[in-house]
Amino acid sequence: MEVIRSKEFTANRAWGAKDIAKMNGITTRLHWTDQPYKWHVNAGEEVFVVMDGIVEMLYKENNEVKSAILNSGDIFFASVGTEHVAHPKGEARILVVEREGSV
Structure with a gap:
């Protein structure tokens, strides 16, 4: 059992x-x-949860770069083959759930 205080990490x-x-x-x-x-493109799906801070997520759809601003509590789901990159605005803490060995 472990309690993790994400805002302190x-x-x-x-x-x-x-x-x-x-x-x-x-x-x-x-x-x-x-x-x-x-x-990057992950080996499988990725769940990306902003725990603290603000992150601009850039991703490609049909070779077009798109952007989403993610605030604390927001979730980005990258399906298989989704090329993406995260740009924090200052410090950010992010929970990532993905296939073991992904980039």
Whole structure:
């Protein structure tokens, strides 16, 4: 049993993570960042939950770049093949649920 206070979590580098759980090939991690990630496509679906902060999520649909502003409590679901990149606006804490070994 563990209680995790997501708003208190920090890491020593951008996108540093605390592994929370690995269940049946699915990982759940809490990330801290103040820097953009990189454009990528995951090996499977991804659930991206903003726990604290604001994140601009850029993603491609039919080769067109689109954008969504995610606030605390907002969820972004990347289906298989969705190319995307997260750009935090300042510090952000993000819960990511994805296939083990994904980028």
